[in-house]
Amino acid sequence: MSNDIIIIGSGIAGLASGCYAQMNGYNSTIFEQHSLPGGLCTSWDRKGYTIDGCIHWLVGSSPESGFNKYWKELHALNGVTSVYHDIFTTIETGTFKDKKTFIVYADTAKLNSHMKEISPEDSTEIDIFTSLIDKFSSFEMATDTPPELMKIGDFIKMIKTMKPYMKEFRMYRKLTIADYASKFTNPHLREGLTNILNMPNFSFLGLIFMLGWQNSRKAGFPVGGSLEFSKRIENRFLSLGGKIKYKSPVQKILTKNNQAIGIKLENGEQYYADIIISAADGYSTIYSMLSGKHTSKKIDRIYKTLPLFKPLFLLSIGVKRDFSSHPCMVIKHLQSPVIIEGEKHAKLGIKHYCFDPAMAPEGSSLLEIYYTSDYDYWKKLSQTPDLYNREKNKIADTLIGALESLYPGIKQEIEMIDTATPLTFERYTSNRKGTFEGWLLTPKTLTLKIKKTLPGLKNFYMTGQWVQPGGGIPSAAKSGRDLIAIICHKDKKVFTTTN
Ligand SMILES: Cc1cc2nc3c(=O)[nH]c(=O)nc-3n(C[C@H](O)[C@H](O)[C@H](O)COP(=O)(O)OP(=O)(O)OC[C@H]3O[C@@H](n4cnc5c(N)ncnc54)[C@H](O)[C@@H]3O)c2cc1C
Incomplete structure (x- = not known):
């Protein structure tokens, strides 16, 4: 050859x-x-069912x-065709008994008024937040010429493109999501924003880019x-x-x-x-x-x-129930917390794929539940395959039990269960410590x-x-x-x- x-x-x-x-x-x-x-x-x-492990x-x-x-x-x-969600994510904040729902609308006008309903006292910062998203909605992430080949003319062009964003870039580039969330006085908004990606130390500007792409409907899900x-x-x-x-x-x-x-x-x-x-x-x-x-x-x-992006434990379930009227991605409070990998989890993140008919038989839904997992925990367990498999099944049972408390009767409707640990991601792609994005x-x-x-x-x-x-x-x-x-x-x- x-x-x-x-x-x-x-x-x-x-x-x-x-x-x-x-x-x-x-x-x-x-x-x-x-x-x-x-x-x-x-x-x-x-x-x-088709389990989508990525986009x-x-x-x-x-x-x-x-x-x-x-x-x-x-x-x-x-x-x-691609599907564009009206809601980026929905997060329940507070406690089970005293909860609020923070809906992260893709549309900034809706997001702005929703945030002000939760916290009128944070109006000024809310305006700053949504106008930042508006501004970065028109930001284009790539220039045609690779940075390594840029000549003086390309740099001048790039500087011109970047110029309208430079003030904000300088102001916010050193902030994490958690840093920025601390600017809000309302505890629900603080908590909701901090956990919006479940990665509080993620770059705040990175989040703004993401929300901008949602707002301008430039980033969808290809059916x-x-x-x-x-x-x-x-x-x-x-x-x-x-x-x-x-x-x-x-x-x-x-x-x-x-x-x-x-x-x-x-x-x-x-x-x-x-x-x-x-x-x-x-x-x-x-x-x-x-x-x-x-x-x-x-x-x-x-x-x-x-x-690294911390690896995930991914539980996928096929259920004979139509979830299309539910929010597509939601982080919900549990009545009683569950212990997983030795840690207390008071909430459960649930995603359904009813927006794409390719993912489940008609009338049924593919649900995905995932949490940030610990690579070393699974690596150690994998030395005894029996223990590893038992733990995988135990966690699946725990998560399904938690799901049942949120959607009574769902256990009986399950047709398919699939689990992936950080070691599954590692085995499949050889990515270090099972990371999902480097x-x-x-x-x-x-x-x-x-x-x-x-x-x-x-x-x-x-x-x-x-x-x-x-x-x-x-x-x-x-x-x-x-x-x-x-x-x-x-x-x-x-x-x-x-x-
Ligand atoms: C759950 C999840 C959700 C995600 N969501 C999004 C999203 O919404 N939007 C987005 O943009 N990105 C998302 N990502 C991230 C995105 O998928 C990755 O960043 C991207 O696909 C990485 O591509 P890559 O080609 O660099 O690496 P990889 O996809 O890791 O490809 C590396 C390839 O090399 C092969 N390989 C490794 N070692 C060897 C070897 N020794 N010999 C031969 N072959 C080898 C592997 O098998 C693999 O096929 C998500 C990822 C996951 C897992």
Whole structure:
């Protein structure tokens, strides 16, 4: 097999790199450890239900969004409609006996008046909050030229684009969600905002971007779900002449004279190419596939100290009940708290997918309940598979019991139960500690740049969520696009794209 480029991993970053490589006349092959495309961007079928393990919102789903042009190039949304939610999330605050419901409307006018109903005394800050969202609703996340190739003209253009946002950027970039929430005097608003993403130390500006995309309806859910989305990009890659080898876990990246020259699979097979791209987990790429030979103090510090998106425990249930009249995503108080992984949980986050008929048989609903879990807890348990399985089932029972207290009779209506622990995410994608999105977007990582190359290694590049703090599907795709533009530039080729 002759290859110009070998790509490790068929997640969105690997697939996008492959598509743009093919568009630019490179002959590329992706090696993927699993039997399906998409990596984290996936779904799975169980007993007539489709469990969507990824997309909540996809930036660029709407043709109004600047990012949509990249999805067009990748054929990622061809023939698909997207669903835009009127409500981002609904959070019960206070206590079970004295609760209030904080509805995070996508529309800022509705959000503004709802927040003022909860807390007239916070009117001034509420106006500031919703006008910030309004302002950032028109913010476009990507510039066509990769940052690495920007010339003075591009910087001037970027500065001009950024100028209207700079004052707010400077004011808020160092704040976490929890920092900002503390500005409200009303305890319900404080609690609701702090827990809006269940990640209080997430960048506040990151949240504003998200709410802005909801308000401008630029980020929806593509009907059919995550795996279908990934398969359309896989299809685009194959139709451009790219090749994918599934069930091909890469064990080593082969190097000679400080140049990457190929890969060795776990089964011993070796493949060679002019350029090797890793679109796989960053830690295993650097410290295992390359044996830690091409790192630096900065890289080591990043991998030792930066926080990750904490992994999830995901319980999916198929129920013979129509949930379409309920809020699609709600965090509800429990009458009595439950103990899970040794911690008290007084609330339960529940999501249904009734907005997409592909997810459940007619009249039935797919429900997902997830919480932030502890990787080490499961890792330890997994040393005794029996204990691990028993704990998984015990937690599922506990959560179903809690659900029954909220929706009496639901237990009898369950047709399908599926559980995924942080180890499931790790086993499926090899992502470090089962993280679902790589580096957490904090005030520190908001402006952090991570290089796509490693010290002392030529013809090798990294792409995807491990070089794009904050992760996400659009970043993964853009990271692949940028990388091929960089490679074209190095090869003195004009980077071209097709639709
Ligand atoms: C529950 C959940 C919800 C999410 N919600 C959203 C959302 O609403 N919006 C959004 O934008 N993003 C969301 N994300 C995040 C998003 O899915 C990821 O950030 C993005 O898909 C990462 O893409 P990637 O290609 O960089 O990495 P990955 O998807 O991790 O792809 C890496 C690929 O490399 C393969 N691989 C790893 N090691 C090897 C090896 N040794 N040999 C061969 N192959 C290997 C893996 O199997 C995988 O296919 C969510 C993720 C999850 C799990």
